[in-house]
Amino acid sequence: MNDFSKKSPSDNSRREKIAINGAGPVGALLAVMLAKKGYQVDLFESRPDSRKTNIYQGKSINLALSDRGWKALNAVGLDDEIRQQAIPMYCRVMHDIEGNITKQPYGTEEQAIWSVSRSGINEQLIDLAEQEPQVNVHFDHRLVQLNFADNTAVYLNENHHQKIHESDLVFGADGAFSKVRRLMQELPKERISYSLDYMQQSYMELSIAANEDGSHKLEKNALHIWPRKDFMLIALPNIDGSFTCTLFLNHEGELSFASLNTKAKVTAFFHQYFAEAMQYLADPVEDFLSKTPSPLCLVHIYPWLVNDSIALIGDAAHAMVPFYGQGMNCGFEDCRILSELVEKHEHQWADILAAYQDERKENGDAIIELAKRNFVEMSDLAGDERFLLRKKIEAKFHKMHPDLWIPLYAMVTFSPNIPYKTALRVGDIQQKIMDEIMLMPNIEDHWQQDHVYEKLYHLAKEMLVHQLSEVQR
Amino acid sequence: MNDFSKKSPSDNSRREKIAINGAGPVGALLAVMLAKKGYQVDLFESRPDSRKTNIYQGKSINLALSDRGWKALNAVGLDDEIRQQAIPMYCRVMHDIEGNITKQPYGTEEQAIWSVSRSGINEQLIDLAEQEPQVNVHFDHRLVQLNFADNTAVYLNENHHQKIHESDLVFGADGAFSKVRRLMQELPKERISYSLDYMQQSYMELSIAANEDGSHKLEKNALHIWPRKDFMLIALPNIDGSFTCTLFLNHEGELSFASLNTKAKVTAFFHQYFAEAMQYLADPVEDFLSKTPSPLCLVHIYPWLVNDSIALIGDAAHAMVPFYGQGMNCGFEDCRILSELVEKHEHQWADILAAYQDERKENGDAIIELAKRNFVEMSDLAGDERFLLRKKIEAKFHKMHPDLWIPLYAMVTFSPNIPYKTALRVGDIQQKIMDEIMLMPNIEDHWQQDHVYEKLYHLAKEMLVHQLSEVQR
Numbered sequence: 036m037n038d039f040s041k042k043s044p045s046d047n048s049r050r051e052k053i054a055i056n057g058a059g060p061v062g063a064l065l066a067v068m069l070a071k072k073g074y075q076v077d078l079f080e081s082r083p084d085s086r087k088t089n090i091y092q093g094k095s096i097n098l099a100l101s102d103r104g105w106k107a108l109n110a111v112g113l114d115d116e117i118r119q120q121a122i123p124m125y126c127r128v129m130h131d132i133e134g135n136i137t138k139q140p141y142g143t144e145e146q147a148i149w150s151v152s153r154s155g156i157n158e159q160l161i162d163l164a165e166q167e168p169q170v171n172v173h174f175d176h177r178l179v180q181l182n183f184a185d186n187t188a189v190y191l192n193e194n195h196h197q198k199i200h201e202s203d204l205v206f207g208a209d210g211a212f213s214k215v216r217r218l219m220q221e222l223p224k225e226r227i228s229y230s231l232d233y234m235q236q237s238y239m240e241l242s243i244a245a246n247e248d249g250s251h252k253l254e255k256n257a258l259h260i261w262p263r264k265d266f267m268l269i270a271l272p273n274i275d276g277s278f279t280c281t282l283f284l285n286h287e288g289e290l291s292f293a294s295l296n297t298k299a300k301v302t303a304f305f306h307q308y309f310a311e312a313m314q315y316l317a318d319p320v321e322d323f324l325s326k327t328p329s330p331l332c333l334v335h336i337y338p339w340l341v342n343d344s345i346a347l348i349g350d351a352a353h354a355m356v357p358f359y360g361q362g363m364n365c366g367f368e369d370c371r372i373l374s375e376l377v378e379k380h381e382h383q384w385a386d387i388l389a390a391y392q393d394e395r396k397e398n399g400d401a402i403i404e405l406a407k408r409n410f411v412e413m414s415d416l417a418g419d420e421r422f423l424l425r426k427k428i429e430a431k432f433h434k435m436h437p438d439l440w441i442p443l444y445a446m447v448t449f450s451p452n453i454p455y456k457t458a459l460r461v462g463d464i465q466q467k468i469m470d471e472i473m474l475m476p477n478i479e480d481h482w483q484q485d486h487v488y489e490k491l492y493h494l495a496k497e498m499l500v501h502q503l504s505e506v507q508r
Numbered sequence: 509m510n511d512f513s514k515k516s517p518s519d520n521s522r523r524e525k526i527a528i529n530g531a532g533p534v535g536a537l538l539a540v541m542l543a544k545k546g547y548q549v550d551l552f553e554s555r556p557d558s559r560k561t562n563i564y565q566g567k568s569i570n571l572a573l574s575d576r577g578w579k580a581l582n583a584v585g586l587d588d589e590i591r592q593q594a595i596p597m598y599c600r601v602m603h604d605i606e607g608n609i610t611k612q613p614y615g616t617e618e619q620a621i622w623s624v625s626r627s628g629i630n631e632q633l634i635d636l637a638e639q640e641p642q643v644n645v646h647f648d649h650r651l652v653q654l655n656f657a658d659n660t661a662v663y664l665n666e667n668h669h670q671k672i673h674e675s676d677l678v679f680g681a682d683g684a685f686s687k688v689r690r691l692m693q694e695l696p697k698e699r700i701s702y703s704l705d706y707m708q709q710s711y712m713e714l715s716i717a718a719n720e721d722g723s724h725k726l727e728k729n730a731l732h733i734w735p736r737k738d739f740m741l742i743a744l745p746n747i748d749g750s751f752t753c754t755l756f757l758n759h760e761g762e763l764s765f766a767s768l769n770t771k772a773k774v775t776a777f778f779h780q781y782f783a784e785a786m787q788y789l790a791d792p793v794e795d796f797l798s799k800t801p802s803p804l805c806l807v808h809i810y811p812w813l814v815n816d817s818i819a820l821i822g823d824a825a826h827a828m829v830p831f832y833g834q835g836m837n838c839g840f841e842d843c844r845i846l847s848e849l850v851e852k853h854e855h856q857w858a859d860i861l862a863a864y865q866d867e868r869k870e871n872g873d874a875i876i877e878l879a880k881r882n883f884v885e886m887s888d889l890a891g892d893e894r895f896l897l898r899k900k901i902e903a904k905f906h907k908m909h910p911d912l913w914i915p916l917y918a919m920v921t922f923s924p925n926i927p928y929k930t931a932l933r934v935g936d937i938q939q940k941i942m943d944e945i946m947l948m949p950n951i952e953d954h955w956q957q958d959h960v961y962e963k964l965y966h967l968a969k970e971m972l973v974h975q976l977s978e979v980q981r
Binding site: 226227228229230231232233286330332335 | 699700701702703704705706759803805808
């Protein structure tokens with residue numbers, strides 16, 4: 036398939052040939068970015084082209100695109116195009132067990148996270164990648180082997196024919212169960228530390244259909260949550276008027292996907308815990324009984340690189356749980372930072388990749404940790420009076436001192452200049468400070484009074500100022 | 509190779525056929541134990557029989573056998589036989605950089621850890637397994653496949669012939685890089701969480717030869733340590749008068765196996781840091797330059813079981829670093845507990861294995877953690893005045909109140925009735941208490957005075973008593 040010869044040492048102007056494995060959103064965006072830097076890119080995908088075959092079979096995963104994602108898309112001018120298919124969600128709408136509804140804005144009035152369909156944004160990005168003359172997209176190419184001595188890859192195509200592809204640089208953008216990563220791990224001398232952790236919850240997709248006139252059955256510009264402590268249901272809007280819902284529930288145990296094993300039990304479960312949502316959900320009991328729950332896992336790996344020329348990116352390097360809505364945003368940020376490093380290190384790939392790993396590994400670990408913790412916030416604390424009071428105090432203080440105090444959610448979601456690792460560290464200090472504030476006598480009655488914010492200011496100055504010099508990078 | 513039929517439901521008296529993969533010390537001991545419970549056991553080993561072929565090629569790993577190991581060996585009457593080839597080590601002998609020597613007893617006068625050669629104890633245990641009529645040992649059988657539906661295993665023998673073996677129960681006692689474990693991990697529905705972590709240190713074996721008259725060049729009944737903070741050398745005695753030494757050193761970095769890459773650098777390194785040991789070491793510079801350092805890793809996995817009939821044991825379930833001398837002891841304890849559970853659950857294997865996993869998983873995690881922490885104690889603190897003072901205060905207090913305070917090292921090493929997880933928890937509380945004691949003014953002068961032990965008694969009563977009810981199980 037490829038008969039070009041390897042880079043000759045005398046030809047310094049020749050740009051490396053790059054193979055990207057995995058044409059998901061991260062792989063496709065990376066292809067566009069590297070092509071725009073002047074590289075020839077081959078983008079390989081094991082599955083067929085979803086634009087021609089319906090491979091999603093009714094699966095309609097939704098993702099929340101936020102400022103880190105937008106910043107990366109903006110860097111290559113793709114943000115306007117993607118925004119046309121996205122719905123801004125300005126708040127969480129919490130549905131309690133009695134059917135009462137409360138709203139929690141995500142940030143200021145104009146701040147939102149954006150609901151996009153995974154397949155939709157993926158197809159848009161592949162369209163955009165194909166418009167780049169230097170990108171070749173190869174569907175139905177399943178990676179079976181990588182020769183690490185010369186970066187030759189072997190693929191099996193849809194007819195089970197073997198194809199050999201040579202390149203100078205190889206990226207594994209092939210997701211949480213990355214084949215590139217598995218092949219790296221088989222190398223005996225690389226000392227690759229690795230962990231795969233299953234969460235006790237699994238998830239299942241359900242849906243809410245559009246009204247007959249195509250309008251939304253629930254408030255459109257919101258992320259809906261039915262928090263039930265150990266489990267929860269969420270719903271994200273689609274542009275066709277429907278909502279994609281996800282039920283997060285223990286995989287095994289007393290109340291779990293495993294224990295809800297008859298129609299009667301499942302029906303009782305939905306009526307007991309989601310009576311209000313039952314008005315909107317399309318056949319949740321049928322869906323529940325016919326679908327298999329999907330696992331939630333975390334992946335840590337280090338190093339992300341071998342031979343200065345093969346690197347992991349996106350979920351392949353740092354798969355996380357979806358509770359902070361940051362998986363794709365983090366992958367897009369990986370691409371943006373890598374692309375900036377290409378310029379900074381003047382196309383010297385050993386330096387680029389070392390700096391990329393150095394910059395991104397700690398940030399990947401930080402957002403994996405933040406996402407794991409956020410299950411509790413979404414499924415339990417989000418319905419808790421004292422927790423909501425904390426958020427109100429933080430929001431008020433943020434307005435008073437916007438540089439001194441940015442709430443953790445806003446650092447992660449709306450502040451792409453604050454690295455995840457800084458958000459994690461500062462968030463932990465903020466938590467200690469707020470623990471102290473919440474111990475003030477009768478805080479629930481006095482929370483609007485000046486002395487609360489004087490104390491908060493004093494504590495923040497004392498404990499946060501050193502951190503902030505790093506935040507403003 | 510096996511044509512017996514599967515257990516028939518009507519034949520309740522028939523004992524399950526058991527296959528154990530890995531004829532290391534743990535696999536061999538497990539075979540003996542299960543044979544003694546009335547089971548037919550096939551013990552498979554991928555390597556040839558070391559008693560007939562010298563497969564160790566001069567490698568002479570030494571292990572420290574301590575009370576947990578002895579208790580397991582004693583349960584099947586093997587302790588006396590093994591003790592004949594073991595050397596008791598009653599103390600640590602610390603060699604500082606100036607060549608000064610200090611001794612730290614491990615416990616009371618009669619308490620010791622025992623130096624055994626890994627290959628020696630392994631061969632002794634295989635001899636003993638072969639003496640059991642119900643054990644068949646199969647060398648040169650490399651496991652290549654496990655059919656989890658019916659517990660059929662496929663082996664390749666030394667002539668690359670395929671052999672198929674059926675059994676009712678399968679154990680993976682095949683070490684840190686367990687093949688049984690890897691085959692389990694490929695099962696898509698088992699939700700197996702897993703981590704493999706490389707430590708920053710690697711290790712290399714060196715040696716001290718015997719004197720010409722066969723006597724030891726250093727004190728025989730001791731474990732020798734040359735602690736140098738970020739790295740260290742240790743030596744364990746052999747019955748032939750030699751010592752097996754191990755150098756633990758960073759794999760990469762400023763002073764590391766990677767950076768010491770010339771004869772001049774290695775020679776300077778040994779003369780600078782191990783001038784005294786150089787009198788005894790046999791060609792350390794040659795050894796260093798000709799050998800490849802071995803990695804140190806930790807393995808966590810959960811579950812340890814699939815299908816109520818395939819289970820991991822020993823390093824396959826919980827590989828740890830060697831700094832507490834507990835790897836083999838923990839594996840032997842796994843065997844003893846499992847064997848006790850066979851009786852307790854009356855040969856009902858689904859119950860036995862569930863109880864085994866439940867009992868051992870937390871203890872495996874605890875000793876992995878303790879072993880990791882102990883590098884700092886061996887390589888740094890063991891040469892620190894204030895640390896030694898802590899140990900002296902603890903030892904004195906232990907003599908005064910032997911039930912209220914057992915030092916952590918003694919809980920792990922000499923107290924097989926205290927589970928590792930309890931030792932870890934109690935040890936953490938002891939550390940907090942001792943931190944407070946060490947803050948007492950002029951403790952280095954007053955440490956023998958009564959008021960120190962009154963305070964210690966008060967703190968221990970307050971913080972440890974609830975823990976102790978669990979210790980005495």
